[in-house]
Amino acid sequence: MSRAHVRAVLVRAAAALLAVSLAGCAGWGGDSAGSGGADSIDVLMVNNPQMIDLQRLTEANFTRQTGIRVNFTVLPENDVRDKISQEFSSQAGQYDVASLSNFEIPIYAKSKWIAPLDEYVAADTAFNQADILPPMTKSLTADDGKLYGEPFYGESSFLMYRKDVLDAQGIQMPAKPTWQQVADIAARVDGKQPGMAGICLRGQPGWGQVFAPLTTVVNTFGGTWFDKDWNARVDAPEFKQATQFYVDLVRAHGEVGAPQAGFTECLNNLVQGNAAMWYDATSAAGTLEAADSPVKGKIGYVAAPVVKTQSSGWLYAWSWSIQQASEKKDNAWKFISWASSRQYEELVGGQLGWSRVPAGKRASTYANPDYLEEASAFAGPTEQAISSADPRNPGVQPRPALGIQFVDIPEFTDLGTQVSQYVSSAIAGQMTVDEALKRGQRLADDVAERYRSRENG
Template identity: 55%
Template sequence: MVDNPQMLELKKLTAQHFTKRTGIDVHFTTLPENEVRKEVHSDFALRSGRYDVATISNFETRDFARRGWLRPLDSFITKDRSFGQSDIMLPIQLSLSGADGKVYAEPFYGESSFLMYRKDVFRELGLEMPEKPTWSQIAALAERADRPGKGMSGICLRGLPGWGEMAAPLTTVVNTFGGTWFDRDWNARLTDNGFTEAARFYVGLVREHGQENPTKSGYADCLRNMKNGKSAMWYDATAGAGPLEADGSPVKGKIGYAPAPIEETRSSGWLYTWAWGMQKSTEQPRSAWEFMSWASSKEYESLVGREIGWENVPAGKRESTFDRPQYKRAAAAFGDATEKAIREADPRRPGVQKRPTLGIQFVGVPEFTGLGDHVSRELSAAIEGEQSVTAALRKSQREARKVGARYERR
């Protein structure tokens, strides 16, 4: 599994609270995100059975299911009435289902994206955040909030190259500006007006009112900037709210939360989940399901709340979590905004036109990892002033055509 903090907490709690009750020993291999993706892809492709269960995201789920690497979970769900599949939020369920409609993974936590901003700074400057902001409005607010003399940028946006870094928020901007990576027939559309306007806007906003060293700034860097008072706004994952509101955070209670900015769409937040997938070749399917069911359960959320704190609960996957009094108190500042963002995310139709795959901030094919990395590198160079956005997208279009050609013929 991926070695993020909430997963490591799970590892600590398993022996005492799962193995002790069930007698099932769980042996964990924890790796950084890039490494865990490679390890899981390799092991599941070979069907070695070394891992019974692995963390996969909604990016991999449908592809792995199509390749026959995952065991469908519907029969386990039917027998395990206490699990409560109907409690899993619908956008999360959709993102973890195969083209055949079967369930292939269960979520550990889910997230969308929204805009975080300094309420105190806005009051001081006489600024007002719209209830449902557009990107045009955010650009104007960033200009007014940008105070380099006081060490504060107007906004922080990921500029670090990577399909899971810069390409993620950028793609949500592309969607709402009317663009897309590919149309439904797999024609590459990176040089169309919608994609071009979105890329120019994103690059221009970062260059003019973004953080220092933007091409070295990813999620963790923008989170640090926001916590340390170096940015007035930040557009990113809803998961960022927890650390901002944690005890000891210098900005606790000072942050406001607004929906992901829009232009041509009704909403534009992304959808992401780390989830449990069962390898098709496992020889211990019942034990594997018992662990997966526990790790994604309401029972486990309660355990985390008692043992570690309700602000650390792996939320964003169950409807009921947002109704729990303990969680509502711990997440009072951002819980409603997070729930709304996830509920409004639609991986089936994230933009103004139909798409060839399921996904919001990514194109759901394996080749997107390389393509997203390439395009974000080209646009990162545009942020640095090494080339124009037009030149970056012209080169990117050629790479996108190669990917599209592989699927046009199918």
């Protein structure tokens, strides 16, 4: 996702193979996959804007420097996830590198579909792994303690609000608000400007839609999808309290059409003056502060709201991994180390503008005066949100799997999406939260039983 977290339904990361008959786009980077020789690699990646910039810059820079030709296959997100799942699970070796997120990487590593990168990192001191923000490194490290991905760009979540609207009501936004404070502010500013809701929160079904923000709310209210022993906790009091709070807030003071509102709808609402606040991805700030944005300079950015935890922002990264079956791992690493390097960010900043830098992964980015001049309004809160995210310990209790806004198991794509449909129905007033989570608990129990059986077997 630049805004990958916002897609309605993502891949079943380790599910059955899916036959995808989609032609890749070679574009500026070279020929179609599999056509190169010993001095070429094949890269399969999502068609997000940052990747398209990379594709355009590769031949004149990376290839000229190394002599390694890069053949890109570029596809829309859902298509590329399906194709990567098909390719990497079969270990066909057609592609050397693929763009994967921190959701898939631990799963693929466990299946031995991707190669560990530790030896390359140790030998390549110029890459400077210590500069990668620690939560990113953690989220791309599997249970075996090995690193399997390098981030291209990353994000967390924070609260965005109209400074002028709050100022007009004499409201001071805390630097680290609680969810109750946010709800109180939403009530006070709701309707103070014509057509402006107090807050926008996703209500659209999808584990990557409503449950991206909602699971972080569950975490900080003290809830969890599963406890450390793989007992489902979807109908537990803390999960219910968080979901009831979220549903009540968006129904009372949220946007029009909330059950169909996802990332894009809320972004448009804030840009168009239809919402005073929005809790969502840090990646949204670039659009809000763009030169042509009607709200440029009017938005404040503070930490994700909390209740029982110190922080609650999520963590997401589009990253690079090497297929285990690749016969060109050395050249693949050379590409990855260039694409995720500080030098590449400086190349983008110098040639395309600092607003297009694939940020959110390196500490040095947030000390770069050129970048900070362009992103001064949100750079600090973004870096703080990412740095405070802890994918191994996002709540108040131990978890059986990685993840902040998701549970890092293949089954979660289906589970989260099905339960989200019930929650969206509750937002629409078609069922109660209790009924939604009662149904969700039955689904989560089925998943939990499989994992308990494996561990006990």
